[in-house]
Amino acid sequence: MDNKGRDIFHPPVLLKESIDFLKASESGIFIDATLGGGGHTEAILEANSENRVIAIDRDEEAIDRAIKRLERFGDRFSVYHANFAQIGVVLDEEGIDFVDGILFDLGVSHFQLRGDRGFSFRKDDALDMRMDRSQKLTAADVVNTLPERDLANIIYRYGEERFSRKIAREIIKARKEKPIKTTFELAKIVEFSIPKKLWAGKKKHPATKTFQGIRIYVNKELESVENAVPEAIDRLKPGGRVVVIAFHSLEDRIVKNILKEREDLEIITKKPVMPSEEEVKINPAARSAKLRAGEKKLLL
Ligand SMILES: C[S@@+](CC[C@H](N)C(=O)[O-])C[C@H]1O[C@@H](n2cnc3c(N)ncnc32)[C@H](O)[C@@H]1O
Structure with missing residues (x-):
């Protein structure tokens, strides 16, 4: 429901x-x-x-x-x-x-996508993304603890996102201010990292690939x-x-x-x-x- x-x-x-x-x-x-x-x-x-x-x-x-x-x-x-x-x-x-x-x-x-478990950038929920909730590692752990290089690699390899390095850099900057806790916070950072002319007015949300990459990593x-x-x-x-x-x-x-x-x-x-x-x-x-x-x- x-x-x-x-x-x-x-x-x-x-x-x-x-x-x-x-x-x-x-x-x-x-x-x-x-x-x-x-x-x-x-x-x-x-x-x-x-x-x-x-x-x-x-x-x-x-x-x-x-x-x-x-x-x-x-x-x-x-x-x-x-x-x-x-x-x-x-x-x-x-x-x-x-x-x-x-x-x-x-x-x-x-x-999973429409629920409240942080799989979607279209709803503001806690950054979780675990398919199996008995698992420990969450998406919040990934974005708040991994080194910049690893984050960039995950977003590049599993999300096939060409702006992975810039996104990883902006994630590190943002989390120095305060931990990234929600899907909207992460989606905003990604939007900021990709030139607006490449996504404004387009159907595909700019955070699609980054969310896919992190989800694939969290769930192995x-x-x-x-x-x-x-x-x-x-x-x-x-x-x-x-x-x-x-x-x-x-x-x-x-x-x-x-x-x-x-x-x-x-x-x-x-x-x-x-x-x-x-x-x-x-x-x-x-x-x-x-x-x-x-x-x-x-x-x-
Ligand atoms: C696309 S849905 C399947 C939909 C299903 N065929 C139906 O008709 O409703 C994929 C499901 O596979 C589960 N899943 C994904 N990876 C899994 C894995 N490694 N082991 C067990 N279940 C997994 C997800 O939790 C999700 O419920």
């Missing part, structure tokens, strides 16, 4: 494509590594009345919300509060060696994907499928390379699948999505 009591809905991206690539209409055991609002899980469970989904999310609030949505599926649905890099541990706990399909719908959910997002996708492929049955939806080029590049390097995997999306114009019209947040899928080979 938002602060007006309305349900904030996370529209599942590339839903039909995900279900088709997972072959979810054929009964099986599936992992949804990024449960979020539960939209993809729900569709997998509806695709065949014998399907089971083992879901993972590192965000406990997301899990609580999704459990309510999915309770009608009874023990066909189970969920773990974990990092998806622990897919192997989760499957061991379930006593399952191999599964039929695994889905990763990476990035942040609408709940790229490392999780690097560890989890190979482990997921290891746990696929022959003929089983892995489907990954990425929302920015850094993540998509990692996924593309992992799928390409695996000799035991046949890539079934020669080019990444992107949302139709129609989907983007209904859900603009889907516009940067790229789906890649692979199938575990029968025999090597």
Whole structure:
């Protein structure tokens, strides 16, 4: 619910494509590594009345919300509060060696972006950005304690922001006066650091890249994907499928390379699948999505 009591809905991206690539209409055991609002899980469970989904999310609030949505599926649905890099541990706990399909719908959910956890520069909240609130490191820790060089590198590498050095310099100057505590304080510093003519009147907020960079660093997002996708492929049955939806080029590049390097995997999306114009019209947040899928080979 938002602060007006309305349900904030996370529209599942590339839903039909995900279900088709997972072959979810054929009964099986599936992992949804990024449960979020539960939209993809729900569709997998509806695709065949014998399907089971083992879901993972590192965000406990997301899990609580999704459990309510999915309770009608009874023990066909189970969920773990974990990092998806622990897919192997989760499957061991379930006593399952191999599964039929695994889905990763990476990035942040609408709940996280629209909530009060500091993911968005459009709302003034405490600078937090943790997907998993049991983790210690917050975005405020990052901007208030890291050396200028490290901050610049994070904003450059994970945000792909060419004004990273100037932004890092201005962050250091501002925090000498007083700690940077809120999203608006950070967004203002970024606005000040980038020449106005480059962003004034444009759709994209000047702090977009800096927020992305800091969020990726706080949540160690790229490392999780690097560890989890190979482990997921290891746990696929022959003929089983892995489907990954990425929302920015850094993540998509990692996924593309992992799928390409695996000799035991046949890539079934020669080019990444992107949302139709129609989907983007209904859900603009889907516009940067790229789906890649692979199938575990029968025999090597
Ligand atoms: C884009 S949303 C998923 C939306 C979901 N497919 C749906 O239909 O509602 C991504 C979710 O993945 C979770 N997530 C991101 N990185 C994760 C990780 N390393 N381990 C576990 N969950 C993660 C986030 O907390 C978020 O809830």
